[in-house]
Structures are given as C-alpha cells and as structure tokens.
Amino acid sequence: MRGRQMKTALLLGIVLVFSFMMSACGGNNGGTAGKNDPKTETGNTGTTNENKPAEPMKSGTEEHEPVTLKLITWNNTYQELYDKFHAKYPWITIEVDLIGGADDNGIVERIAALEAAGTPADLTWLMDLSPYTKGGLLEDLKPYMEKDESLRNVKLPDGFFESMESGGKRFAIPFVDVPMWVLVNKDLLEKYGLEMPANDWTYDDFRSMAKAATDPAAGEYGLTYNPIFAGHFTTAMSVANGNSPNLTYMNEDLTQSVLNSPAVLSDVKWMKELVTKDGSLPSAKKAEELGGSVNNFVNGKTLFDIGGDWVLEPLNKEAKFQWDVLPFPKGKVKQSTYHIYGPIGMLAGSKHKEAAYLWISFQFELEAQKWKIDHGANASVINDELSAYIDQSPLWQGKNTSAVKLTKDMGSIAPGATIPAFSEYMWWQPWLTEVILGGKDPNGIIPLVEAWNKKTLQLRNGGK
The missing domain is CATH 3.40.190.10 (Periplasmic binding protein-like II)
Structure with missing residues (x-):
C-alpha cells in the first residue's frame, strides 16, 4: 500500500504536471510562474x-x-x-x-x-x-x-x-x-460541531479543525491518509508562508531548489506534527493498521482531503455524505492554491x-x-x-x-517544463512522503537538494 501511495504522489505531481508547469528556463529565467495579473x-x-x-x-x-x-x-x-x-x-x-x-x-x-x-x-x-x-x-x-x-x-x-x-x-x-482544493466532509463537520470555514481560512484553522474531528475510537480522522498532503499541500503552504518563492520549493528565478533551507524545513516539520503530535493525519503504519478505511475520502471517515479534477466526478457518484470544496488555507504572507x-x-x-x-x-x-x-x-x-x-x-x-x-x-x-533536469528533481515528493508519513529524518534531504542544484545549473550552462 505504501509503495502504491508513494507512486501516486509522484505521478500526480509530474502528470497531469505538471507539476507542470511553468516557468522560464535556459536563458529565459523571467520567473513568470505564479503571476496572476x-x-x-x-x-x-x-x-x-x-x-x-x-x-x-x-x-x-x-x-x-x-x-x-x-x-x-x-x-x-x-x-x-x-x-x-x-x-x-x-x-x-x-x-x-x-x-x-x-x-x-x-x-x-x-x-x-x-x-x-x-x-x-x-x-x-x-x-x-x-x-x-x-x-x-x-x-x-x-x-x-x-x-x-x-x-x-x-x-x-x-x-x-x-x-x-x-x-x-x-x-x-x-x-x-x-x-486542487481541500475537500470537506460536511457530515463530519456537523458531527463534531464545526462550521464550514470561510474561503479565507488559515492554516491554524485547518489544523485545529482536523484535530477536533479526530476520534481514533470511532475510526475517524481529521485528514485522509494521502501523500498529496506531504507533496502538493506542503509546498503550497511554504509558498503561502513566504518561505518558498515558487511551488516545488523553487527559488525566485527557478534556478535552484530551496527545499534544504531552514525556513522550508520548518514547514515540513509543522506538517509532520499533524502525524506525530496531533494524530489528525494517519501515518503510513496507522493507515495500514486501519485496513485502508482512511485512505480514501469517499469512505466518509475523514474530514479533509486534497484533490483535483480526478476525484470530483467519482465523489458525485459514490459519496454517501455531503461534501464541498475550499481553497488551500491562507499562510503568513498570502493564500496560494496549487x-x-x-x-x-x-x-x-x-x-x-x-x-x-x-x-x-x-x-x-x-x-x-x-x-x-x-x-x-x-x-x-x-x-x-x-x-x-x-x-x-x-x-x-x-x-x-x-x-x-x-x-x-x-x-x-507548479513549475517544471522549462527547468533543466526537473523530472529528476521529482524525487522530492516520495521523499517528503517518507518524512511526513513514514518517519524519515527531514535533514537527510539537504545533500540531495545540493546535488540536484549543482546539476541543474550545469545543464543551464551547457554542461552534461
């Protein structure tokens, strides 16, 4: 199950990714990705x-x-x-x-x-x-x-x-x-006495609501066991907090990853605490123990999940509860949805x-x-x-x-298509899945980022 979920995280980030996509490369480093005007x-x-x-x-x-x-x-x-x-x-x-x-x-x-x-x-x-x-x-x-x-x-x-x-x-x-949106189980909102948040809700709102809707005795958790929380959601939070200029932890001109910076790693550790401290996000081990009941939002056992177009139509057909969508929460600097x-x-x-x-x-x-x-x-x-x-x-x-x-x-x-060796950089998603959901040390990512940063610069400069 863990292998399948990690593979899904990787494909979702690359696929439809495009991550895609969208940035300047080679000699074109204008950093247009993410502009909204x-x-x-x-x-x-x-x-x-x-x-x-x-x-x-x-x-x-x-x-x-x-x-x-x-x-x-x-x-x-x-x-x-x-x-x-x-x-x-x-x-x-x-x-x-x-x-x-x-x-x-x-x-x-x-x-x-x-x-x-x-x-x-x-x-x-x-x-x-x-x-x-x-x-x-x-x-x-x-x-x-x-x-x-x-x-x-x-x-x-x-x-x-x-x-x-x-x-x-x-x-x-x-x-x-x-x-992508945060998916909301409105039946669980009602069960736990929670109100549907406004669209400008915050990450603190998100965290407190997820914790409030966690009842292991009932087999219910605030968050679905979904590697997208470790991938897409965490990188969007880092952008919203002002710790990463672009998604996938890329710097302002899309030439280097900042995933190894202390500020970004603090966001990773915040997300990891949802597993280790709050218990609202089941770990890989816990999800396996629960027999997959919290692996799919449509099961009705979780308050929040992350999804895009690939889950909406199945939810309309299969969900036995009322569901809705919210944008990703507001961070310390802005609100940014993947x-x-x-x-x-x-x-x-x-x-x-x-x-x-x-x-x-x-x-x-x-x-x-x-x-x-x-x-x-x-x-x-x-x-x-x-x-x-x-x-x-x-x-x-x-x-x-x-x-x-x-x-x-x-x-x-999400940047990608014009960044040299970007497809090789996509290891960050399964790695963070292991960090947040599996207990791997987040500091181990530092040498991997340094190696990739060196390679992508070499390629930009005509090297191999």
Whole structure:
C-alpha cells in the first residue's frame, strides 16, 4: 500500500504536471510562474520561423482529405473533447497513443519508434522540455499562433504562453489548468460541531479543525491518509508562508531548489506534527493498521482531503455524505492554491501540422473551456461567460462555487517544463512522503537538494 501511495504522489505531481508547469528556463529565467495579473495575449512576440506555416485550416463546406492525428498521452479521459473537436472538423480524428505513465524518456522512445515505423505521431503531452528540445522533436508553435486570428482577442493569465518558451521558441502550450482544493466532509463537520470555514481560512484553522474531528475510537480522522498532503499541500503552504518563492520549493528565478533551507524545513516539520503530535493525519503504519478505511475520502471517515479534477466526478457518484470544496488555507504572507498546468506540444516529425495546430487552437474556444470546467479544471481563458458558467456547470451544483472562482486567480502554478533536469528533481515528493508519513529524518534531504542544484545549473550552462 505504501509503495502504491508513494507512486501516486509522484505521478500526480509530474502528470497531469505538471507539476507542470511553468516557468522560464535556459536563458529565459523571467520567473513568470505564479503571476496572476491577466493580460490580452496576442501571440505576436518573438522571432519568426524560416518555414512559416500556412494559414490554419478552418471548418466549412470545403472538402478535405481525412486526417488522423496521433496524440501521445498518459491519460485517456478526453474522448468527449476529441468528439467535440471532430464535430467541428469532421475530417480530423484524434487517435490516442496511450503510454503507461508520465515519463519523458518513455515518450521520447515512443516518438522514435513511430518515426522509424513511418507512422510519426503528431502531438504529445510532456513534462520536462529538455529531452525534446535537445533532439529537435518539437515544432515551434509561435509562428502558428501569430497567424491564428481566433487567439487575437483571447485573454489569458500573464505569462501563460510564455511559460512554455525556451530560447525564444514556444515548444508547448498549457492545454489544461488543474487546480486542487481541500475537500470537506460536511457530515463530519456537523458531527463534531464545526462550521464550514470561510474561503479565507488559515492554516491554524485547518489544523485545529482536523484535530477536533479526530476520534481514533470511532475510526475517524481529521485528514485522509494521502501523500498529496506531504507533496502538493506542503509546498503550497511554504509558498503561502513566504518561505518558498515558487511551488516545488523553487527559488525566485527557478534556478535552484530551496527545499534544504531552514525556513522550508520548518514547514515540513509543522506538517509532520499533524502525524506525530496531533494524530489528525494517519501515518503510513496507522493507515495500514486501519485496513485502508482512511485512505480514501469517499469512505466518509475523514474530514479533509486534497484533490483535483480526478476525484470530483467519482465523489458525485459514490459519496454517501455531503461534501464541498475550499481553497488551500491562507499562510503568513498570502493564500496560494496549487495548480497543475498540462503542456502539449506539436511534434516536428508530424505529417499533419496544420491539422495538429487546429487541435491546439481549439483548446481556447469557449466550447472546450466549458467542457474542462464541467470536468473539474479551470477555464484558462479570462471571460465573463466562463466565470458565470461555473455556477451553471452540473459538476458544481450545490457546491462552494465562490471557492472555485477564487481558486482560479489565487493559485501558484507548479513549475517544471522549462527547468533543466526537473523530472529528476521529482524525487522530492516520495521523499517528503517518507518524512511526513513514514518517519524519515527531514535533514537527510539537504545533500540531495545540493546535488540536484549543482546539476541543474550545469545543464543551464551547457554542461552534461
């Protein structure tokens, strides 16, 4: 069980991670991740491409040769969106090439295998840009976007597209913004005489409520045994407390990890006390003793859990209690909720680049944005109609929609794609799971951070 949970923590941070994602790398260290001021994105910045793409194809009555786009992904839950895209562009079909997990090396190997077979893929999900840019595997999207009239008046968060740039080229775009929430069992709130917190609640509120709802004799605990508490939740708390400039414990310009700093380690130790002092967060050993009853929020045995789009629909179908969502609590400096950006890129070897770009452009149309809201993601596009749609979405009926709206703008974006060797840095998540839930010494992380910091700087400077 522990191995499975730790693996889940790693995949959730990398996957959908994207951690993703989103920062500046190589020579582009502007640190745009986590900025929240919106701007109008025109796509008209940057250099041109010698082989400029033709004007994107548009739907209409003209005839087109049928095109099948092969998309490499580790997630197979987007079929409805593929169907919506096909309805608009009936000559284009999305074919999913599903790989076993979020692993850039595995993706690169699949790309090479498909190229060798003469059936190259067209699009791919990814995490760390470096394995793709080194091999010239990704198409620069900037020239396509400069010609895309549909993006001219689309408003997006500041630095949204730039977060995927390296060396003046835009090798990927965030196609989904997945926020995380604190999940609340409202039946347990009532049982323990607790009120539903306001959206600006604090970490002290969170801790005291979790402790108040812990009754081992009843098999009930304040917090679900979930490695995300050790991973995503703790790093968001460190940002909110002002101890870490960016998520995943990255510094201001995303060149170094600060996970080994005394201030960050104090946040880790605070979280560990929920296990060792309060008893509100079951340890790995305790969760095993309880037979898994506290491993899943839907069991109704825990007050709080952490989750994103992957848990919302199952909760609506399976939970036998009233549940709701809250943003991550307010820290000493600000309130910061964890977001995952999911990058997608067009492969340079694609034989259908114009059609592949249409899929990328489609992500920012209202139809696609509403579909993502209906499935627990944020709308990336800043639009009054989309904000109002949150109240109409079947997924959010009867829920704390004000928290959903706030979460869109208060969160930090998990960096990753443009940071050299970022995928190698993802050991921090299972390590902290062992520290917080398993009893490992937090000070043991210091030499690991120092080694990775040295390697990522070497790679930035052209070393190996």
